[in-house]
Amino acid sequence: MIVHRLARHFTAFRKSKRSFSILSRHLDAASTVFASAARLERVEDPELVLSDAQRRTIYALSTPPGKAGVAVIRVSGPDALRVWSCMVMANSDARSKDKARETDPEPWKMHRCKIIHPESGESLDDGLAVFFRGPKSFTTEDVVEMHIHSGRAIIASILSALSRLSFCRPAERGEFTRRAFEGGRLDLTQVEGLKDLIDAETESQRKAALKAAGGTTRARFESMRDEIIKCLALVEALIDFGEGEEIEKGVYELARKRALVLYHTIQHHLSDNRRGEILRSGIRLAIFGPPNAGKSSLLNFLAQREAAIVTPVPGTTRDILELSLDIGGLPVIVADTAGLRHTDDVVEKIGVERARQTIDKSDVSLCVLSLPELTLSGTIHIPPAISSLISEDTILLLNKADLVSASHINAISKLLGVKHTWQVSLTSGEGTQAFLEGFGRALQERYDMLQERVSEIEEPLITHSRHRAHLESASKFLQAFLDTPAEDVVFGAEELRYAAQAIGKISGLIDVEDVLDAVFRDFCIGK
Numbered sequence: 001m002i003v004h005r006l007a008r009h010f011t012a013f014r015k016s017k018r019s020f021s022i023l024s025r026h027l028d029a030a031s032t033v034f035a036s037a038a039r040l041e042r043v044e045d046p047e048l049v050l051s052d053a054q055r056r057t058i059y060a061l062s063t064p065p066g067k068a069g070v071a072v073i074r075v076s077g078p079d080a081l082r083v084w085s086c087m088v089m090a091n092s093d094a095r096s097k098d099k100a101r102e103t104d105p106e107p108w109k110m111h112r113c114k115i116i117h118p119e120s121g122e123s124l125d126d127g128l129a130v131f132f133r134g135p136k137s138f139t140t141e142d143v144v145e146m147h148i149h150s151g152r153a154i155i156a157s158i159l160s161a162l163s164r165l166s167f168c169r170p171a172e173r174g175e176f177t178r179r180a181f182e183g184g185r186l187d188l189t190q191v192e193g194l195k196d197l198i199d200a201e202t203e204s205q206r207k208a209a210l211k212a213a214g215g216t217t218r219a220r221f222e223s224m225r226d227e228i229i230k231c232l233a234l235v236e237a238l239i240d241f242g243e244g245e246e247i248e249k250g251v252y253e254l255a256r257k258r259a260l261v262l263y264h265t266i267q268h269h270l271s272d273n274r275r276g277e278i279l280r281s282g283i284r285l286a287i288f289g290p291p292n293a294g295k296s297s298l299l300n301f302l303a304q305r306e307a308a309i310v311t312p313v314p315g316t317t318r319d320i321l322e323l324s325l326d327i328g329g330l331p332v333i334v335a336d337t338a339g340l341r342h343t344d345d346v347v348e349k350i351g352v353e354r355a356r357q358t359i360d361k362s363d364v365s366l367c368v369l370s371l372p373e374l375t376l377s378g379t380i381h382i383p384p385a386i387s388s389l390i391s392e393d394t395i396l397l398l399n400k401a402d403l404v405s406a407s408h409i410n411a412i413s414k415l416l417g418v419k420h421t422w423q424v425s426l427t428s429g430e431g432t433q434a435f436l437e438g439f440g441r442a443l444q445e446r447y448d449m450l451q452e453r454v455s456e457i458e459e460p461l462i463t464h465s466r467h468r469a470h471l472e473s474a475s476k477f478l479q480a481f482l483d484t485p486a487e488d489v490v491f492g493a494e495e496l497r498y499a500a501q502a503i504g505k506i507s508g509l510i511d512v513e514d515v516l517d518a519v520f521r522d523f524c525i526g527k
């Protein structure tokens with residue numbers, strides 16, 4: 001197959017007498033065939049698979065350490081059953097002593113048992129144990145789980161007993177999940193989904209992560225890759241049948257047509273305003289405004305606790321204070337910032353600079369203004385340093401309503417051209433409930449997460465910047481294919497191959513060592 005492809009490039013190389021640049025492009029293409037052949041061989045190398053099977057059995061505590069009803073110690077690898085026979089004394093074994101240990105434990109079934117020390121035979125705890133026979137286990141290897149009482153001494157004694165077994169070693173961060181990935185049970189999008197699921201703090205995060213972990217994201221990327229491979233098959237057929245055949249033009253056009261549809265689909269996903277990534281990692285909200293407007297009071301109201309210092313002294317807040325909160329079911333990282341004003345105070349100056357940077361980086365900004373100050377002179381006055389930061393998407397909160405008599409919502413939102421304005425008193429509580437509900441809805445609307453419409457809105461496909469980067473590169477290769485004229489069909493095929501590879505990287509099908517390290521680094525031990 002590889003020889004065949006190389007031969008094709010060299011034929012094309014001989015045929016194209018057109019220019020040196022064409023010659024060198026064919027040579028380039030031939031060398032990428034070599035490179036990808038080398039990669040393919042690495043992945044399919046049977047010796048690699050063998051050494052995988054021979055690897056050590058790992059163990060770790062898979063529940064948080066501390067006092068609780070139950071803790072789970074997980075063991076995975078080729079010697080998991082040896083661990084069972086050394087340390088798990090099932091009650092049924094004890095009853096029929098002669099038959100004991102001659103047969104494997106019945107898999108996928110909870111066994112009431114004693115956990116014993118492999119050397120002394122001392123009983124360490126009473127509990128339950130279950131054996132998952134690979135590949136029908138989380139890691140696809142043989143897995144043993146011991147469900148024990150969660151107490152520091154119990155856990156320590158069992159982990160120390162495990163360390164006595166020469167064929168076992170403690171697991172590294174995310175190693176169980178990594179083995180599940182390497183065993184083909186999960187692809188990278190599912191691994192990421194699993195981690196996001198564990199980290200999920202809001203409904204929207206949980207739902208999105210569950211979909212990814214369950215393989216929905218994987219299927220969507222796989223179908224894109226399949227489509228590219230179908231285009232590639234058409235183009236390869238064309239190369240194989242050679243030039244001058246009747247089918248030639250129609251086939252290339254068909255491949256281009258299909259590639260164009262896919263190209264548009266990918267563009268559509270890329271232009272999603274980073275919705276999926278923002279919903280996964282949290283919407284960054286910057287609270288800003290002049291000193292003493294009530295920004296820190298707002299943060300405390302949203303957090304329902306005294307997180308920030310509030311005093312009548314203007315310039316109280318200097319450093320950025322960030323909290324992760326749930327607003328309208330969405331994850332929001334709220335940042336309280338220093339009041340914006342000109343100052344000679346060195347510390348406050350730094351605070352103001354940081355405030356500006358935070359507003360710059362934010363996804364949503366919320367401006368707090370103090371009504372009595374706004375209306376002090378009879379006409380509405382907003383300092384230019386503030387109004388220059390307000391756009392129609394800025395959320396406006398008019399605070400200290402207890403100190404004015406009328407509603408200024410209409411006049412001020414018209415003046416500043418903003419879509420969302422509320423008038424509240426953060427000290428008396430007037431208007432705060434309406435603000436909280438309205439603000440939650442405004443966020444849901446902005447991120448297409450309105451509860452009543454969620455079922456009809458398309459789920460964002462891209463939830464990690466990693467996906468975006470590979471999808472962007474796939475889109476570039478598709479574009480390059482679409483720009484390749486029919487007579488350069490060999491190059492066209494090469495572009496499609498790159499496009500398929502770029503998408504393959506999202507699932508981790510293709511050269512991913514560095515990506516793997518990055519993904520699994522964030523896991524904890526026992527996962």
Ligand SMILES: Nc1nc2c(ncn2[C@@H]2O[C@H](COP(=O)(O)OP(=O)(O)OP(=O)(O)O)[C@@H](O)[C@H]2O)c(=O)[nH]1
Nearest residue numbers: 291292293294295296297315316317339400426427
């Ligand atoms: N009357 C009244 N006072 C308020 C209201 N909200 C906040 N305050 C008071 O206004 C003062 C300033 O509030 P902060 O929350 O510290 O204001 P800030 O915008 O964070 O101020 P800096 O961090 O200094 O920029 C405090 O004394 C608050 O108690 C309100 O709705 N009505």
Ligand SMILES: [K+]
Nearest residue numbers: 292311313316
């Ligand atoms: K203040």
Ligand SMILES: [Mg+2]
Nearest residue numbers: 295296316317
């Ligand atoms: Mg403050």
